[in-house]
Amino acid sequence: MKRTTADRVLSAWGAGFLLILYLPVALIFVYSFNSNVVNMMAWEGFTLDWYRSIFGLPTQLAKSENYVESTATLVAAVRNSVVVALFATVVSTAIGTATALALGRHRFALKPLYQALLVLPMIMPDIVLGIALLIFFVGVGVEPGLSTIVAGHCVFLSSYVFVVVSARLAGMTADLEEASADLGASPWVTFKRVTLPQLLPGIAGGALLAFIISMDDLVITYFIAGVDSTTLPLFIYGVLRRGIKPEINAIAMLLLAFSFVVAATGLWLRSRRQ
Amino acid sequence: MKSTVASIGHARLDALLHIHGAHRRFATPEGGIVSALGGVDLEVRTNEFLTLLGPSGCGKTTLLRAIAGFEELDDGEILLGEQPLSGVPAYRRPFNTVFQSYALFPHLSVADNVGYGLDVGGTPRAERNARVAEALALVGLAGLERRKPKQLSGGQQQRVALARALVNRPRLLLLDEPLSALDRHLRQAMQVELKALQHRVGITFLVVTHDQEEALVMSDRIAVMQSGRLQQVGPPGEIYDRPANRFVAAFIGNSNLLVGTVTAHRGDSVDIETVSGLRMHAPGGRFAKGDRVEVMVRPEQLSLDPAAGDGPTIDGVVETVVFVGADRHVQIRTRTGDALTALQRHVAGAREPGLEPGAAVRVSYRPEGIHLMQGEPA
Ligand SMILES: Nc1ncnc2c1ncn2[C@@H]1O[C@H](COP(=O)(O)OP(=O)(O)OP(=O)(O)O)[C@@H](O)[C@H]1O
Ligand SMILES: [Mg+2]
Numbered sequence: 001m002k003r004t005t006a007d008r009v010l011s012a013w014g015a016g017f018l019l020i021l022y023l024p025v026a027l028i029f030v031y032s033f034n035s036n037v038v039n040m041m042a043w044e045g046f047t048l049d050w051y052r053s054i055f056g057l058p059t060q061l062a063k064s065e066n067y068v069e070s071t072a073t074l075v076a077a078v079r080n081s082v083v084v085a086l087f088a089t090v091v092s093t094a095i096g097t098a099t100a101l102a103l104g105r106h107r108f109a110l111k112p113l114y115q116a117l118l119v120l121p122m123i124m125p126d127i128v129l130g131i132a133l134l135i136f137f138v139g140v141g142v143e144p145g146l147s148t149i150v151a152g153h154c155v156f157l158s159s160y161v162f163v164v165v166s167a168r169l170a171g172m173t174a175d176l177e178e179a180s181a182d183l184g185a186s187p188w189v190t191f192k193r194v195t196l197p198q199l200l201p202g203i204a205g206g207a208l209l210a211f212i213i214s215m216d217d218l219v220i221t222y223f224i225a226g227v228d229s230t231t232l233p234l235f236i237y238g239v240l241r242r243g244i245k246p247e248i249n250a251i252a253m254l255l256l257a258f259s260f261v262v263a264a265t266g267l268w269l270r271s272r273r274q
Numbered sequence: 275m276k277s278t279v280a281s282i283g284h285a286r287l288d289a290l291l292h293i294h295g296a297h298r299r300f301a302t303p304e305g306g307i308v309s310a311l312g313g314v315d316l317e318v319r320t321n322e323f324l325t326l327l328g329p330s331g332c333g334k335t336t337l338l339r340a341i342a343g344f345e346e347l348d349d350g351e352i353l354l355g356e357q358p359l360s361g362v363p364a365y366r367r368p369f370n371t372v373f374q375s376y377a378l379f380p381h382l383s384v385a386d387n388v389g390y391g392l393d394v395g396g397t398p399r400a401e402r403n404a405r406v407a408e409a410l411a412l413v414g415l416a417g418l419e420r421r422k423p424k425q426l427s428g429g430q431q432q433r434v435a436l437a438r439a440l441v442n443r444p445r446l447l448l449l450d451e452p453l454s455a456l457d458r459h460l461r462q463a464m465q466v467e468l469k470a471l472q473h474r475v476g477i478t479f480l481v482v483t484h485d486q487e488e489a490l491v492m493s494d495r496i497a498v499m500q501s502g503r504l505q506q507v508g509p510p511g512e513i514y515d516r517p518a519n520r521f522v523a524a525f526i527g528n529s530n531l532l533v534g535t536v537t538a539h540r541g542d543s544v545d546i547e548t549v550s551g552l553r554m555h556a557p558g559g560r561f562a563k564g565d566r567v568e569v570m571v572r573p574e575q576l577s578l579d580p581a582a583g584d585g586p587t588i589d590g591v592v593e594t595v596v597f598v599g600a601d602r603h604v605q606i607r608t609r610t611g612d613a614l615t616a617l618q619r620h621v622a623g624a625r626e627p628g629l630e631p632g633a634a635v636r637v638s639y640r641p642e643g644i645h646l647m648q649g650e651p652a
Contacts, residue, residue, distance in 0.1 A: 179379070180379075181344075183438070187365075193394070
């Protein structure tokens with residue numbers, strides 16, 4: 001096929017776009033292996049010490065203030081994040097899916113208004129939502145902690161799940177459910193045997209999205225976290241405030257790798273189902 | 275599962291389902307009201323093959339959905355034997371439907387699709403498997419059990435939908451345009467097959483179609499519908515030969531339709547004169563002198579053979595001759611100005627004199643070949 005000027009321009013545009021998108025990430029990747037303790041932007045030599053220090057393994061590094069203060073706090077932060085994300089994902093997936101089914105399969109008054117209100121948390125500025133949640137929790141007298149973070153995350157994660165599952169539901173016509181009823185299945189059996197299996201890819205997609213968003217939420221969590229409930233993003237933010245240290249690169253890389261694994265697992269599960 | 279309804283005894287063996295004064299109106303987005311069913315009375319007899327025939331949008335699907343339980347009636351009732359069905363949900367009605375879109379479950383294999391009704395009803399595994407195999411064999415799909423619906427052709431999917439409904443041995447099988455997605459050859463083969471199948475399994479079939487030829491081929495009785503109302507219900511021969519009104523006459527088969535007045539009454543037959551002045555002779559003892567009538571003559575009742583005998587004749591001129599395979603449609607303009615179509619069987623090599631456009635012809639007919647219907651008063 002003949003390459004036209006338009007093709008070349010488009011190729012260059014695409015390459016440029018990818019470069020802008022991934023150059024910062026690529027830099028962090030390279031820096032995370034740089035042994036220069038003083039200036040991480042000047043390449044000195046290859047080392048795995050930054051990764052080793054995160055896990056509390058012995059390193060060659062002399063200056064102690066470069067290390068993550070304590071591996072234990074990091075591990076605690078990771079654990080908090082995973083616990084929050086798991087609970088928030090389960091709860092928001094249930095709420096979002098149930099809401100999508102109610103709105104997709106039933107008619108009731110003020111449905112459009114209800115629908116609009118449901119997606120609002122997605123576009124509401126995080127700061128506003130964070131402050132609102134903080135005032136609410138203080139108002140009702142709940143101690144900030146992991147449970148407030150889970151509750152706060154569910155507020156906006158339910159919206160994400162709702163949108164993803166609704167999209168899937170919109171692509172499903174009601175005739176399969178009618179066919180099931182026609183063959184003698186009660187509404188509950190129809191839901192179990194027909195609606196749910198059809199909807200599962202959407203539900204799984206919504207849950208994965210919720211999990212990843214919960215894992216890296218900073219702003220809202222910042223407002224509603226307690227002293228002992230530091231999550232991974234909060235931890236990273238805290239470390240950064242005391243100056244950028246090379247360990248951060250290694251932590252960011254590990255976080256990125258984790259997100260990739262989660263997303264890839266999701267895609268793999270989906271492809272296997274079809 | 276469906277035993278609540280299925281166990282109800284039926285008082286009259288010949289009538290499975292009674293529909294009385296069924297009304298269904300829809301509010302359209304344009305702000306109007308569509309009357310999809312405008313007072314339908316119909317009786318479905320046990321073990322018959324009944325076809326619901328009518329043009330697009332006349333309310334066929336709405337009636338079928340009302341029977342299946344997916345559509346509530348605004349007025350009127352549907353009785354299974356003597357039991358009213360209003361308030362009985364679809365999943366408790368002993369009917370099964372073959373949907374126009376097939377509506378096969380994409381996540382289930384062919385065998386699980388067919389076995390769905392039995393699984394839901396709690397049929398023991400061994401019996402379930404045996405019946406699924408039997409149903410698949412019945413529709414000629416043995417060996418495809420493990421396929422998914424997507425891996426089947428349209429015709430095969432249609433058979434799966436049929437097997438999925440039949441396997442439950444419903445009291446009544448509802449089929450919504452089951453053959454419309456098939457090509458002409460397969461459709462014709464399936465028409466015959468469907469009829470044979472109905473005979474074999476002994477289940478009452480109610481089939482929706484807008485194809486009059488299909489209805490004539492398959493049905494024990496045809497219910498002709500227009501704009502939410504039944505126009506005529508009867509066996510194919512009766513519908514074809516003695517349509518109740520102009521709509522039925524025009525919708526089924528080809529026909530010459532003229533408007534006339536009865537000029538003389540003689541025992542069992544009448545003399546008529548059409549608006550244009552054409553005089554004809556036809557059976558019609560029920561009409562009186564001066565009545566307005568619709569006159570229907572099927573093209574095959576008009577003969578162009580000069581040696582046709584001594585019946586009444588009409589003189590005219592050939593306008594066009596259309597060759598349609600086995601037959602020729604000869605369009606004739608009568609001396610009085612009416613247009614008539616006559617059918618002439620095409621016999622290869624036979625001499626067919628005088629059928630060029632412009633040639634004068636004498637059309638002969640037997641009075642019994644003419645059917646009179648009540649006309650609009652002048
Ligand atoms: N849910 C609905 N809302 C509004 N109007 C409807 C609805 N369902 C059917 N109608 C209208 O009712 C009339 C009858 O529809 P129906 O589907 O019964 O026709 P049909 O005879 O099955 O036609 P076809 O041969 O095209 O399938 C049509 O005019 C249709 O527009
Ligand atoms: Mg229809």
